[in-house]
Amino acid sequence: xxxSPCCSKDEDLKRGAWTADEDKILIDYIRVHGHGRWRNLPQxxxxxxxxKSCRLRWLNYLRPDIKRGNISxxxxxxxxxxxxxxxxxxxxxxxxxxxxxxxxIKNYWNTNLSKRMKDNKDHNKETTTSSSNPxxxxxxxxxxxxxxxxxxxxxxxxxSKPLLINNNARQSTPVxxxxxxxxxxxxxxxxxxxxxxxxxxxxxxxxxxxxxxxSNDEFLPFFNEDDDxxxxxxxxxxxDDYCNLTDADGGLNDLINSxxxxxxxxxxxxxxxxxxxxxxxxxxxxxxxxxxxDDADDHINHDDDSIIDRHCHQSNAKEIE
DNA sequence: AACTCGTCCAACCGCTGGATA
DNA sequence: TTATCCAGCGGTTGGACGAGT
Numbered sequence: 001x002x003x004s005p006c007c008s009k010d011e012d013l014k015r016g017a018w019t020a021d022e023d024k025i026l027i028d029y030i031r032v033h034g035h036g037r038w039r040n041l042p043q044x045x046x047x048x049x050x051x052k053s054c055r056l057r058w059l060n061y062l063r064p065d066i067k068r069g070n071i072s073x074x075x076x077x078x079x080x081x082x083x084x085x086x087x088x089x090x091x092x093x094x095x096x097x098x099x100x101x102x103x104x105i106k107n108y109w110n111t112n113l114s115k116r117m118k119d120n121k122d123h124n125k126e127t128t129t130s131s132s133n134p135x136x137x138x139x140x141x142x143x144x145x146x147x148x149x150x151x152x153x154x155x156x157x158x159x160s161k162p163l164l165i166n167n168n169a170r171q172s173t174p175v176x177x178x179x180x181x182x183x184x185x186x187x188x189x190x191x192x193x194x195x196x197x198x199x200x201x202x203x204x205x206x207x208x209x210x211x212x213x214x215s216n217d218e219f220l221p222f223f224n225e226d227d228d229x230x231x232x233x234x235x236x237x238x239x240d241d242y243c244n245l246t247d248a249d250g251g252l253n254d255l256i257n258s259x260x261x262x263x264x265x266x267x268x269x270x271x272x273x274x275x276x277x278x279x280x281x282x283x284x285x286x287x288x289x290x291x292x293x294d295d296a297d298d299h300i301n302h303d304d305d306s307i308i309d310r311h312c313h314q315s316n317a318k319e320i321e
Numbered sequence: 322a323a324c325t326c327g328t329c330c331a332a333c334c335g336c337t338g339g340a341t342a
Numbered sequence: 343t344t345a346t347c348c349a350g351c352g353g354t355t356g357g358a359c360g361a362g363t
Contacts, residue, residue: 015332015333016331016332016333016356016357017331017332017357017358018331018332036348036349037348038348038349039347039348039349050333051348051349052333052334052349052350053332053333055349055350056331056332056333057331057332059350060331060332061331088352088353089351089352090351090352091350091351091352102350102351102352103330103331103332103352104330104331106352106353107329107330107331108329108330110329110330110353111328111329111330112329
């Protein structure tokens, strides 16, 4: 049952800090053979280390594209904004900061920013309390960092099928969509609603395909699970989720069995996984972290066309060609 | 100088999910 | 379908180091 441990503890494997010699051996080996196959790498390279340890050492310290030095203020602001947006998805956040590792960002957050955010929150509470006093009219609160954004739950998921939607056919009002299959099954009352939604989506997809995927096409927009105001992005969706929802309709299944069914969009991937890195443009982030959430009562701006960085589409579209 | 305490961060650990036989 | 492999992720740990007493 389950997998065997990466390295059994009774093996004569070295732990703890790496020496310069070990670093050199690892670098030399990877320079010649490339990385990957971490489990066998230590043996082949002549290192008495666990493969996992080698991987971590390479990714977090020895990679040539690692950026040394302090986190700049720009990087810091970006980390804060991304953390507001994504939560503790360190690898995703690191993906937006070239040369920075998830470990580094996680450490930086835990040692610097989390404390500062907490202090800031406390300060805001005090400010709010004192501002309730009519003798101290509230001035426009402009905290350095906003912290109460709903976190978008994303997942570094490889889609094996295309998910396209046409701007022109997009629904104008937020639509509740049950993304979890079991929840969908439990909520019979939602079934017809979902069917209608998915039917609409599938219809959109058909329309998109009929137009042969032009530059206005985008991924599905966010949907608002209205009560808890949780926001889910389309990256949470596996294609199977759509299929489950659309089985009764069949429309989307037709779509995904079409000629372009082997398209692969890779979303929100870490920079050191041999995969594309730039997913969200800074404009998008600005919209997400400022424009989208400036109004607490309306977390999602469905009228805004820019949801996912168009570069993602374009680069993938080129690959398709 | 010696000790304590807090901070930083590299490394470890356990778990997850995709791939594959 | 199931078991296993493997890479990757996020939380936690512990040693090094500096500041304060």
